[in-house]
Amino acid sequence: MNTSEALKRIAGRMQKSIKETKVLYTQCIGVMNDHLVERNHFNIPRLGTFGSVERKERQAYNPHFKKKMLIPRKVSVFFKPSRTLKEEIK
Amino acid sequence: MHEKISFKRLIEDISARGGVSQNLSRLFVREMAAVIREGLLEDGVVQLSGLGIFRLKNIGERSGRDPVTGQAITIPAHRKVYFKPEKRLRELINTQYAHLKPLPLEPAPETKTEADAFNRFLNDSFVDGAIEAKVDTEETPLMSRAAGEPKSSPEKEIKYAPAIVHKGPLPVGTGEKKTSPPEEESHSRKGLYATIFVILLLIFVYMNYKPEDDGSRAEEQTVSTLAPQAGVETVVGNEKKQKAEDMPKTPPLSKPAPEAESVSKRSARSHLTRHGESLWRLARHYYDNGYLWPLLYEANHDKIENPDFLVRGLTLKIPALEGSFKKPTEADREMLALGHLRAYKAYRQRNHDEAVDHLRVAFRYAPELINSYADEIDSRDGLVLSNIP
Numbered sequence: 001m002n003t004s005e006a007l008k009r010i011a012g013r014m015q016k017s018i019k020e021t022k023v024l025y026t027q028c029i030g031v032m033n034d035h036l037v038e039r040n041h042f043n044i045p046r047l048g049t050f051g052s053v054e055r056k057e058r059q060a061y062n063p064h065f066k067k068k069m070l071i072p073r074k075v076s077v078f079f080k081p082s083r084t085l086k087e088e089i090k
Numbered sequence: 091m092h093e094k095i096s097f098k099r100l101i102e103d104i105s106a107r108g109g110v111s112q113n114l115s116r117l118f119v120r121e122m123a124a125v126i127r128e129g130l131l132e133d134g135v136v137q138l139s140g141l142g143i144f145r146l147k148n149i150g151e152r153s154g155r156d157p158v159t160g161q162a163i164t165i166p167a168h169r170k171v172y173f174k175p176e177k178r179l180r181e182l183i184n185t186q187y188a189h190l191k192p193l194p195l196e197p198a199p200e201t202k203t204e205a206d207a208f209n210r211f212l213n214d215s216f217v218d219g220a221i222e223a224k225v226d227t228e229e230t231p232l233m234s235r236a237a238g239e240p241k242s243s244p245e246k247e248i249k250y251a252p253a254i255v256h257k258g259p260l261p262v263g264t265g266e267k268k269t270s271p272p273e274e275e276s277h278s279r280k281g282l283y284a285t286i287f288v289i290l291l292l293i294f295v296y297m298n299y300k301p302e303d304d305g306s307r308a309e310e311q312t313v314s315t316l317a318p319q320a321g322v323e324t325v326v327g328n329e330k331k332q333k334a335e336d337m338p339k340t341p342p343l344s345k346p347a348p349e350a351e352s353v354s355k356r357s358a359r360s361h362l363t364r365h366g367e368s369l370w371r372l373a374r375h376y377y378d379n380g381y382l383w384p385l386l387y388e389a390n391h392d393k394i395e396n397p398d399f400l401v402r403g404l405t406l407k408i409p410a411l412e413g414s415f416k417k418p419t420e421a422d423r424e425m426l427a428l429g430h431l432r433a434y435k436a437y438r439q440r441n442h443d444e445a446v447d448h449l450r451v452a453f454r455y456a457p458e459l460i461n462s463y464a465d466e467i468d469s470r471d472g473l474v475l476s477n478i479p
Contacts, residue, residue: 002139006136009128010122010125013121013124021118023108029141031104035095035103036179037182041094041095043094045097045120047127048171052183068195069195070194074190075183075187077179077180079172
C-alpha cells in the first residue's frame with residue numbers, strides 16, 4: 001500500500017475529500033517529523049510508539065575496504081509496535 | 091527535547107498547525123493508524139511519503155529460553171513489524187551530524203623492539219653470522235625453561251638471551267639484558283661486513299681472473315708454437331709486440347685455409363669477448379684504430395658469424411700488426427685486403443650497403459688479390475671495381 005491509496009482509504013473512512021485529507025496528512029507528518037528531529041517520542045494508540053535516539057560512535061569493520069572504520073554518532077528513528085498491533089499481526 | 095509527547099499534545103500540535111479542530115485531527119490520526127494496520131495485514135507493506143515504510147517480516151520458529159524460569163522453550167513462528175524511516179527523514183534528523191564521516195582507523199602501532207627488527211633483517215639476509223645469531227636466539231628459550239641445567243657455554247647463551255626476552259615473558263636476569271643487545275649486534279654486523287667483503291673480493295677476482303688466465307694461456311701457446319720456429323726466444327715475460335716482431339714473416343698465401351694458419355701463427359694475443367663489445371671497439375683497443383676491425387674478423391671468421399654482432403664468451407685471436415694503419419707492410423696489406431673481402435662477402439649476403447665499400451678498400455689494399463677472388467665477387471659489384479683508377 002502506498003500513500004495515495006492510504007489517503008483514499010482515510011478519506012473514505014472520514015467521509016472527506018482526498019484533497020482535505022492530504023492537507024491533514026502533510027500537517028500530521030510535519031508535526032511528527034518535528035518531534036522526531038527534537039528527539040521526542042510519542043505514542044499513537046493501536047499503532048505504536050515513534051521516537052528517535054542517538055547512537056554513539058563505534059568501531060566497525062568495512063568489508064569492502066577490509067578496514068576497521070570509526071563510525072560517527074548519529075540519530076536513528078525507532079518504531080515500537082503496540083501490543084494490539086502485535087496481536088493482530090500474529 | 092528528549093521528552094515524551096502525549097497523544098493529546100500531538101493532536102494539539104497538529105490542529106494548531108493546520109488551523110483545524112482537534113476532533114478532526116484526532117479522527118484523522120486514528121483513521122490513519124487503522125489504515126496502516128489494514129495495509130499491513132493486507133499487503134504486508136505500507137509506504138507513507140514523508141515518514142517511511144512499514145514492513146511485515148516472517149520470523150521462523152526458533153528455540154529460546156524463558157527469561158524468568160530459564161527453561162528451554164521453542165518460540166513459534168510469527169510476524170514482526172519493521173519500520174524504516176525515509177531517507178529524507180533520516181537526513182533531516184541527522185543534520186547536526188552531517189559533517190561527520192566514517193574514518194579509517196589507524197593500525198595499532200607495532201610493539202616490536204629494534205632488536206627484533208634487526209633480527210628480522212638478519213633472517214632475510216643469508217649471512218653466516220646472522221644465521222648463527224638467529225639460532226642462538228631460538229635456543230635460549232629452551233635453556234631458560236630448563237632453568238637449573240648447566241650448559242657447556244653459558245656465557246654465550248646469556249649474550250643472546252635478551253633478543254627473545256621481548257617475545258616471551260621468561261624470567262631472565264634484567265641486568266644482563268641491557269648490556270647484551272649491542273654486543274650481539276656488533277657480533278653479527280662483523281659477520282655481515284666480512285661476507286660483504288668476501289663477495290666483493292670474489293667479484294673482483296672474477297672480473298680480473300678470466301682475461302688474465304686466457305692471456306697467459308695464449309702466451310704459453312704462442313711461445314710453444316714459436317719456440318721451434320724462432321728458436322731464439324728465451325724470456326717468456328717479453329712484451330707481446332716484440333714477440334710479434336720476432337716472429338718469422340711468412341707471406342700470406344692466396345688461399346684462405348693456409349692464410350688462416352699463418353695468421354694463427356702470428357697471433358700474439360687473445361681476447362675473451364664480454365658483454366657490449368664489438369669488433370670495432372676491439373680494433374680501436376688493440377690497434378688504436380677501429381677501421382682495422384676486418385683484421386680481427388679475418389683472423390676469427392670461423393667463430394664470428396655476423397661481424398656486426400659479437401657473442402660474449404668467445405676467445406678471439408688478436409693478430410699482430412707489423413706496420414701501422416698509415417704505413418702498412420706488405421703482409422698487413424694482404425691481411426687487411428682479405429679481411430675486407432670477407433667483410434664484403436658477409437655484408438653482400440645480408441644485402442648491406444657497406445659491402446661495396448669494403449670491396450673497394452680491399453681492392454685498394456691488394457688489387458692483384460681481387461683478381462684471384464673474382465669468381466666470388468658479385469657481378470653487380472664488378473662494375474664498381476672497374477671504375478676505380
